[in-house]
Amino acid sequence: MREPSDRLQNEPFRRLGRRREAAGTAGEQRSSTSLLEATEHDLIIQAVGVVKTYDTGKIRVPALRGIDLQVRRGEMVAVMGPSGSGKTTLLNCLSGLDTVDAGTILIAGRELARLSDNERSEFRSRHMGFIFQLFNLIPVLTAVENVELPLLIAGVKPAEARRRAMEALDQVGLTDRAGHKPAELSGGQQQRVAIARALANQPEIVWADEPTGNLDTQNAEEVLALMRELNHRNRQTFVIVTHDPRIGAACDRVIRMQDGLIVDDGHALAE
Numbered sequence: 001m002r003e004p005s006d007r008l009q010n011e012p013f014r015r016l017g018r019r020r021e022a023a024g025t026a027g028e029q030r031s032s033t034s035l036l037e038a039t040e041h042d043l044i045i046q047a048v049g050v051v052k053t054y055d056t057g058k059i060r061v062p063a064l065r066g067i068d069l070q071v072r073r074g075e076m077v078a079v080m081g082p083s084g085s086g087k088t089t090l091l092n093c094l095s096g097l098d099t100v101d102a103g104t105i106l107i108a109g110r111e112l113a114r115l116s117d118n119e120r121s122e123f124r125s126r127h128m129g130f131i132f133q134l135f136n137l138i139p140v141l142t143a144v145e146n147v148e149l150p151l152l153i154a155g156v157k158p159a160e161a162r163r164r165a166m167e168a169l170d171q172v173g174l175t176d177r178a179g180h181k182p183a184e185l186s187g188g189q190q191q192r193v194a195i196a197r198a199l200a201n202q203p204e205i206v207w208a209d210e211p212t213g214n215l216d217t218q219n220a221e222e223v224l225a226l227m228r229e230l231n232h233r234n235r236q237t238f239v240i241v242t243h244d245p246r247i248g249a250a251c252d253r254v255i256r257m258q259d260g261l262i263v264d265d266g267h268a269l270a271e
């Protein structure tokens, strides 16, 4: 899992380490504590100087213009900001779905950019879960088949994949809908299946891009409550891109973006 040799390899991360040493405290406590109290092991996301520019041939769009960010294990953070401010790009870059032009990103101590495509995919399937606005369920498969598919692809034996998929459906309260296809489920139920799929491999970190964007108010509230409960119960880290202020209010902190920059990392009060 974690490769100590991958960690703290460059100066910005070493500086961060020294700041924490100077603070001299270990930290199992969450939220109101500042980053200075976090141990290196506590930080599941460390990003320094991340730059991403889309080059469409005709125009160059500077989507991320120098992002520094740290997220602690078990935190639930919202990424908010105006349309086009770079939220989805940030999520895609942090999770290794997209490449960056400059800067360094460590996830659970690993620098994904240094891995081969296969290693990166394997790392993602072992350590990360993804939840998208449009659920991205496969229509011809039942709920349980949708949940177990990534496990089968990751090489988990069928019986074990089915057991874990049913357990994940149980966690999201959908055991009785395991045999239903997506079209036979409500939008909120479909998103809960997608959450079960994201959780089935027990990832350390869950990335969600507008998870309630396609849901009515009641379903959105249920999905939010579910994510919060799972975050508390399993101590999984959630990074949620959202326009929904209720999600922001329910998270441990809100990271605000504007024009490709983080203009507020939500730690101002704590530091």
Ligand SMILES: Nc1ncnc2c1ncn2[C@@H]1O[C@H](COP(=O)(O)OP(=O)(O)OP(=O)(O)O)[C@@H](O)[C@H]1O
Binding pocket: 054, 055, 056, 061, 062, 063, 081, 082, 083, 084, 085, 086, 087, 088, 089, 090
């Ligand atoms: N594949 C792409 N090619 C070119 N430009 C892109 C691409 N993807 C995003 N962009 C541009 O990069 C900038 C950041 O986009 P991004 O989708 O990250 O913003 P966002 O904050 O998630 O927006 P929204 O809230 O509308 O989803 C925008 O100016 C967008 O037009």
